[in-house]
Every structure is written in structure tokens, then in C-alpha cells.
Amino acid sequence: MSHYFVLAGILIVVIGFALRLNPMLVVTVAALATGLISGKGPVEVISLFGKAFNDNRIIAIVWIVLPVIGLLERYGLQQRAAAVIRAMKAATVGRLLIVYLLARQGTAALGLISIAGHPQTVRPLVAPMALAAAEKEHGPLDPETEDKVKSYAAATDNVGVFFGEDIFIAIGSIILIQQTLATYGYTLAPFELAIWAIPTAIAAFLIHSARLLLLDRRLSTGKPFGLSLSKPPSSSATARGKESPSTGSGRTEGEP
């Protein structure tokens, strides 16, 4: 029975996240508690934690793009991305994000995971483009709608990469499946596994695209996502849109 006590760490994580305590503290306390409960000494637990952190430094590499993204923002990249979308008559949030979803799934299926992502493409390009498209459909956005559109931009990147990458044979998760099954005597070629990722990839595209089109419909009916917006008359909406062409796209980095 006592071996169930190692689950205390999970309990700490669940409670900590539910109470919105600082995740850095929650995760650290959960790790130390789990290690100590499993019978390891404090030095051993801290060493284990430190070694695992060091082994996962590859996660930090993506931040190398920040100086470039910041520099491009300095010269108006987000404003430019928004201007391009405003010039496209057919562009809507849903259609734009469906195209991005397809591109992300397609490139991920070729193993090209790191060419796009939240710092690389979503913040500088996809989110400002989606906001500009939303303003065309909806008029000026209230903060809740703006956050909703940005959330969908990030979500679309995740869905695209998750349900594209397993079609590529040399991706980590395919290798992990292969190795796990091999220990039980089932030897499978990566190709045999990757092919079974295709039905789910298609389903992911259809389900998420349908939701993106629903988002379009909700934006075009002008229903606010928050409670605060009273919809301005359409004439004043266009006028305001012209006066401040960068509303929304520029607001993302407004320093308070």
C-alpha cells in the first residue's frame, strides 16, 4: 500500500495548479517531495533533479531566435503582417489559420518541426495576421476577443505540429514506440508505425478546421466574447479602423 505514497507529487501538482500557485515552486516542491518519499536522500534527489534539468537543455535552444524576432518587431514586422492581411479581401481568421494548419502539418510530416513555432512564427506573424483578419470581420476588438483570436493562433500551431510530426519516420515519438514494442519482441519498421498516424492527422485537420470556421461565424455575427463590449455602429467601426490601422497587432507588445 505504502508505494502509493509516491503519488503525493501528482497531488501537489494538481492542487498547486488548481490554486494557481506559482508553477516554478509547485513543480520544485513536487519533485523534492516525490524523491524524498521514494526513499532517496536530499543530496541524491537534488542531484537527480539537476541532472535531468541539464539533460533537457535542448528545450532552451529555441530562445536563440528572440533577438531576431525582437529586432524585426522594432522595425514593424507585426504591423506589416497585419497590413498584408488587411489588403486581402478573402482573408478571415478561420481561413488564414486553416492554411497555417495545413502548412504546419505538412512540414511537420516532413520532419521539419523547428522551422515554425510560438516564438518563431506565431508571435511575429500568425497572431498579428489573425488579429488583422478578425478586425476586418468584426471591427475593433475588445480585449477578450483579441485574446481569444491569439489563443486560437497558438492552438493551431500546436494541433498542426502534434498531428503532423508522427507521419515522419525519424521523429522521437515513433522511435520511442518502436523501441518500447521491440522490448516485447515486436519488431516494426518506423514506416509501419508512421502510416497509422495518417488517419488521426486527417481527423485533426477536419475537427480543428471546423472549429476555426465556427470562430469565423462567431466573429462575423459580432457577438462579443467578453461582457464589456458594446458593439459600435459599423460606420464608426470602419472609421476607427482607418485612423489606427495597427490596433490589435501592435497592442501585443505595448509596454505598460
Add this chain to the structure above:
Amino acid sequence: MITMQWAYSLAGLMFAAFAILSALDGANARRFGNAAFWGLMALSLIAGSRLSDFANGLLVLGLAGLGGFNLLGRSAPPSTTEAERTAWSERLGNRLFLPALIIPATALIGTLVYNYTPLGQQGLIEAKRETYIFLCLGALIAVGVLYAWLRSPAAAPLQEGRRLIDAIGWAAVLPQLLAALGAVFAAAGVGTVIGEGARAVIPEGSVFLTVLVFGLGMAAFTMIMGNAFAAFPVMATAIGVPILIQAYHGDPAVVGAIGMLAGFCGTLMTPMAANFNLVPAALLELKDQNGVIKAQVGTAIPLLAVNILLIYFLAFR
């Protein structure tokens, strides 16, 4: 040979610059908190493999303490105003997209050329890591091009980078901390206990209910661990291999491949997958840190149902 350490050192030097610029930033009341935090990241990236495991552990506790007790402040390094940006955007036009494409283009072309020409057989780059190396190379080229084209102030790339990293704050380090938590969970045997628990709830003789528990178990355990990689070996050992494949003769390729994808549906729904869910919320400056998760749940749940049905119909043809 170009190893990942080259990339770590480059990123480490960038974080070291963030730390120094933070320390000199008189406008930020918590500047030494920021300097210490990014300084520890720099130390980890540059010298982590030369430190003992225990020293790395103390380094992590330092990061957790600084981030956890809110000792970091949001900085406002010198940048352009909204109006200046609009003016630049109009002046430079769509040419502004070209430097933005340098990073993905370098990563893409570099990876393809390295893998499909004899160049890759020279062993110039650490195996399987070439995309990361080309990503770093692309970032360096892009900074060089922007300097040459727009004659940016010398410190601009680092100041602009610091503006973004401070907007993200400690969330930039959380994914790595969660990966370390996963390793401690694994060493403590959490997976074995969860696997036993999942097996205990399976009713005998029903293939469909077993598939259902397997799929839901993959998603739920992925939500707890923050990634499907930690969940897959546990659920495969507990249910996938002994019951679905051995007892009910399911196709191992389908059970493995789609089982993993059922786990990915869990990744869409958990704050534990910080790099996919919490980091973008910080990066896009959303008011709700769970905003991205909320936008994903509506895709994740139906897709999880589809995955469970796919395993049931395709593995037991």
C-alpha cells in the same frame, strides 16, 4: 564536429548578455532578480555539463526560488514606439518579411541539404541535431543581415531579445523544470503505480472497454506528466502489450502509433505541457495563462474519441 554544446554556448552567451543588460537597467526595480535568473540560465547552458549533478541541482533550486518568489521584474528596454513601427513598416514594405524568413529557410534548406547530399556523411554535425545547429546559424545570419540593411544600434538585438524574454519571464524555464520533474517521477516509480491502477479498472473480456481505458489512460497520464513520451511506456507495459496485443491479438503497429496520438490529445489539455500551452500564453501576453488550453479542449476531446475508435476498428480488423 559541431556538437549541441556549440548551440548551448551560443544561447548561454545570449542569456549572459541579458543578465548584464538587466543588471545595468536602472528603470527595473527588480533588476538584480532578472540578472541573477538569466545569469543562472547562462551558467547552465555554458557550463552545465562541467558542473556536478548536485551543483546543477542547486542551480535549478536557485532558478525556482527566483522565479517562484516573483523576484523578476518586467523590463522596458529602449525600443521603437507604435507610431515609429507603423512608419518603418510602410517604408520597408514587404521586404521586411525576407529577414523573417532567413531562420526557417536556413533550418529547412540546411536540414535537407545535410540529409540528402554527401555533405551529411562527413560527420560535421552531431547526429540528429543538424536542425538545431541550422536554426542557430539562421539566427546569426538574420541578425547580420538586419545590421547591414537597417544599421540598427549595436545593442539593439540583445535589448529587443531582453524585452521579449522578460515578457515571458520564468515561464521560459518552466518546460525544462517540468522535464526534470518527469525524470524524478520516473525514478520514484510513479509510472509503475499508475500502470497497476489503470489495469485494476479494466473489466475482463471487453475489447472495447479495454481500448477505452488504454486511450483515456494515455491522455490522462500525459496530462499528469506533461508529455506523452513519459506516459507511453507505462501504458504500453500495463495495458497495450499484455492485454490489447497479446491477449486480444490487436495489431501492435496500430496500438502503438494511435495510442501515442491519444496521448497527444492529453498534451493539448494540460498546463504541465508548459512549452506548448503556458509559454505561448506568456509570449502572446494573454491575460489568462490557460487561454491556449481553453482554445484547444474543443479539438482535443473529439479527437481523443476518434483515436479510441480508430484503435478499436483498425487494430482488431
